[in-house]
Amino acid sequence: MATNEELANLLFPDVTETIEDLEARYPSRNLPEGAQVTRFAPSPTGFLHTGSLFTSLISYTVARNSGGVYYVRLEDTDTKRTIEGSGDLLISQLREFGIEPNEGYFPEGDKGDYGPYKQSERRSIYRTVIKELIRRGRAYPDFCTPEDLDRIRKAQEAAKVLPGYYGVYARDRNLSVEERIEKINAGVPWVIRFKSNGDHEKKTKFVDAIRGEIELQDNDTDVVILKSDGLPTYHFAHVCDDHFMRTTMITRGEEWIPSTPIHLDMFRALGWKAPKYAHVPSVMKLDYGNKRKLSKRKDPEAAVSYFLEQGYPPEALKVYLMSIANSNFEEWTIAHKSFDLSAFPFSLKKISFDGALFDQDKLNYFAKEMLAREPLEQEFEAVYSWAKAHDEAFARRIEGNPEYFKKILNIEKDRKNPRKDYAKYSDIYPLIKFFYQDEYEAMVSSPLPFQEKFDRALLSNLLKDAATSMPYGVDEPTWFSAIKEIGAKFGFAASNKDYKNNPDSFVGSLSDVAEIIRVALVGSTQSPNLHEIIEILGKEECVRRMNLVSAILK
């Protein structure tokens, strides 16, 4: 009578290693008590998803705060969906957010003692474990074709029972070893399935590090663990890899909760200690009144690259995501006047169970706060490197005169309440382009937004006067009283109160005077502090601009 041993050898003749060998090759990590080993395990199928960044932030924080390890493993077992170069892109985007794993797969090569960190390179490990499972009778080759499986599913539908490969529906589960050997020798294609001992009537419980105790039906389906292409399925690869890589906590999306019994079943069959699980909620979006997961296809904000391109400071997105993860983080930032994520006492227990709606307004708020507080030099570097990558024309402007741009960036920055009008780097240029002569001239070539009620000759004369009498290099109050005097010469009120009390005796208010000069200088009724702008523009340019507009108005 043929044995499982023979079957195992027939299936995997080249596998000579044993599980014991693997245990020895990947010894348990020498980490202090409580240190957590977490991981980022993406499939290289595209760009970094906002939800993945969210999970990564949590995993990374857990590892760092516990003095553990955060590593990267590439889950590239779905060869059809794998996109060339995507793995490297994922890691580099993660790095742009300042999340630097301390081990694992990197574009520049693997780092660490638990590799390879790419599943497609771990075939021999999976085969070793599966061979052992077959020996023990806990895995078997299955010969069903997709059509067979389809038939089974239809039968289940008709019988109104649960779909799946289990019990009497597991067609090849109880084949004899001889029958299996015969089919294999006859060249019938096969996959390997895990042989579950589970009972669907029973429950399996586990404690989730975020949600607490979760009770689910026991797994009783014989899931595929090795596909016909020789690569493992997620379920098996997860169990195998996280065991040998000595992961202590699996942080993954909540969509994995229902399949956790499968994983626990396999850990049990292998006699391995299961890691802790922390199932993190999805980031959601409101779609016609219904919540749904952020979708890479429908929502631009689902791809982290969207924020990078727009020029959101990467740190701001992280801070926003942290405020979703632990809502007390916001209060903490206010109390500590700091957005330092590494100093915040993060807690898995404080993560709420239902997915938060992505809130762009709140992201903007954090981004504005952070940008406003960023020291000038640092902000300058950040804006410049963003421009180099995403806005070439802007980058060239900055290069043309870095000191000039720095002054512009510094407007109303050195104050107790710094200016907060940029949420992202791409907001900057449109607001300050008037500083550049060619842009200014383009603005002046179309009608300027002067108020209709003022006579053009009056405006022209006032500007002509201002061009010669406005002072430079003086402090703001001095400058402003000069503006008042200029206005008064042309019949404007010297204060808004005067104007309010007696509007008929003036041609306009003090605000109007300021507005006329502002429009002439910046081409718009709105701008940051005019005095600072004038000082940056310099006397020569201001005189030029006022004379130019004065001439146009004639």
Place this chain on the structure above:
RNA sequence: GGCCCGUUGGAGAAGCGGUUAACUCAUAUCCCUUUCAAGGAUACAUUCACGCGUUCGAACCGCGUACGGGUCACCA
């Protein structure tokens, strides 16, 4: 459909048997002000999806209903 998970204001949420139901964003109004961005002040859930129950007392405990999310692949 089965099984899980969830439901406190427009958003994120605190609350864990007795509170005026925190806080932050958003929104609105007012103040400040040479415009804007800020800043300051005020307003914004008589009520915690709904129903029933337990209790002197419920957003908090129990049951049921409704709604929302997730999952049931040789994808992860």
